[in-house]
Amino acid sequence: MDIPPPPGAAPYQRWPGPYSPYSRPPVNGFAIASLVLGLLCFLPGVGLVLGLIALAQIKRKGERGKGMAVAGSILSAVGVLLLVLAVVTGGARDFMEGFREAARASRQDxxxxxxxxxxxxxxxxxxxxxxxxxxxxxxxxxxxxxxxxxxxxxxxxxxxxxxxxxxxxxxxxxxxxxxxxxxxxxxxxxxxxxxxxxxxxxxxxxxxxxxxxxxxxxxxxxxxxxxxxxxDGTTLDADQLAYVTAEQAFERAYGKEPDAERVEDDLPGHKEWAAGVVKGLDERVRLLRAHDWPASTRERVDALVAAIGKGRTEWRKAAEAPDADSYRDRRGAAVAGIGDEQAVAVRKSLGLATTSPRDAAPGGDATPGxxxxxxxxxxxxxxxxx
Incomplete structure (x- = not known):
């Protein structure tokens, strides 16, 4: 319980107020931070600014820590000077190069x-x-x-x-x-x-x-x-990425053609391949329709989707062919209906490559060997x- 002072006596002062043996002012936090940054040579510019702020606050509030603020400011100022010299003389560049060489050496080890x-x-x-x-x-x-x-x-x-x-x-x-x-x-x-x-x-x-x-x-x-x-997503814009993603659905399926070149040697395999191409074309159309294309590209995409629809019909008939001759007849029309001609128009409007992998090399494959x-x-x- 607090005991009131005797009549006529002045009450005890509480902080903030004049210094007394019972109440000492706190240490300024900016002074501590400035000293730490100055000692560690970490962010010397920040340490110098914090030191100057600390000195101003200490003078105004009567807080402790003036020595730490002065030391932190001096150390940080030295750090700033060394940093400037390193940049001017190329020392920072040499340091980073040495760091990279050490990292490469560590990875090699x-x-x-x-x-x-x-x-x-x-x-x-x-x-x-x-x-x-x-x-x-x-x-x-x-x-x-x-x-x-x-x-x-x-x-x-x-x-x-x-x-x-x-x-x-x-x-x-x-x-x-x-x-x-x-x-x-x-x-x-x-x-x-x-x-x-x-x-x-x-x-x-x-x-x-x-x-x-x-x-x-x-x-x-x-x-x-x-x-x-x-x-990929790091080099293509949103429209380019949407288009090549849709095209990949078809190209993945088309790239799984059976090893047997003669249809007679593997008719079931060729029919299965044709069925897979149908699914790839369906997914390609779904993704093309799902994207909001620019006005300059939308009409070309619609023409491509229409061409894919015609080609899909031929691929489905090839997948259901009763014999090798029927398959060959359907496949010829199916390959012609892939939509490469319409795809070139879309690609031109999007700023993409315009040479089909089926035309790029004798083997019909533009990918690395x-x-x-x-x-x-x-x-x-x-x-x-x-």
Missing amino acids: TGAFPVDKGGCLNAPDGRLDSMKFGYQVDEVPCAGRHDAEVFASYRVHHATYPGDRVLTGVAETKCADLQFAYVMDRWQDFGDADLYYFVPDRTTWRRGDRHVTCLFGAPDPDHPLKGTLRS GGAGSGPDEGHDETSEV
């Missing part, structure tokens, strides 16, 4: 590939199939000339080293699939690029490397790649063409 997805590189002598390739690569901008572009990396889940043959088989299949998540536009011009991959060998596996790296590479050192092949990488020897990975 653990067997990790030194270039991430979306990065481009040059190999020694430009030869991706060289036994000396290893991890000795130079990362370079994709806009200029380069030997390879990394488009995917994934982890292999095996308790023990599965052997080169297993890793090679997995890489061939997986990298071939992953390329279309990086290059969503199937009409993209791959030029002379081949598909390569980098797998762990027994030595790098022991260091902890479990990743397969997939690359597009130039098989001829005298004809390097130029510019990125990437066409069979370059591949493996690690058959102890102590290093390598790449080689199949």
Whole structure:
């Protein structure tokens, strides 16, 4: 219970008020922060500003911490000066380069590939199939000339080293699939690029490397790649992305044609393929109709949808053909009804490539060929063409 002061006595003062043995002013928080930032050389500009604010508040409020504010301001001012000198003399650039080199060295020590997805590189002598390739690569901008572009990396889940043959088989299949998540536009011009991959060998596996790296590479050192092949959500606008997504539904189905070229050798397989193409066309139409196209493109999309409808009828008849001759007759009309001619008009309005993969090469496939990488020897990975 509070006891009132005797008559005529002045009441005790409470903070804020004059200093007394029973009430000391607090330490200014900005002064503490300024000293910490000054000691750590972290955000020196912020530390200097906080120190000046602290000095002003201490003078006005009578708080403690003037020495800390002064020390923090001085240390932060020194930090700002050193930072300016580093930028002017190039020290900051050298520091970052050294940091990147250390990071690359650390990744090499653990067997990790030194270039991430979306990065481009040059190999020694430009030869991706060289036994000396290893991890000795130079990362370079994709806009200029380069030997390879990394488009995917994934982890292999095996308790023990599965052997080169297993890793090679997995890489061939997986990298071939992953390329279309990086290059969503199937009409993209791959030029002379081949598909390569980098797998762990027994030595790098022991260091902890479990990743397969997939690359597009130039098989001829005298004809390097130029510019990125990437066409996904990071490089396409909303309308372009919507269109290539719809087109992928058909291209995936169309790309599953049976290995047997003669219909007589696998009529059931060819009919199953035709049925799959019908489903792909249906999905393509659904996605095309679902998007709100610009006025300059909408009419062209409608013409494409109409052409796909006619072609779908022929593909359905091919899927139901009773014999090889009937199938061949229907398939000829079906292929002509894919809608490539109308697709070119849509692509022009969207600023996309206009050469169909069915016209780009003798084999009708514009995707990279069979370059591949493996690690058959102890102590290093390598790449080689199949």
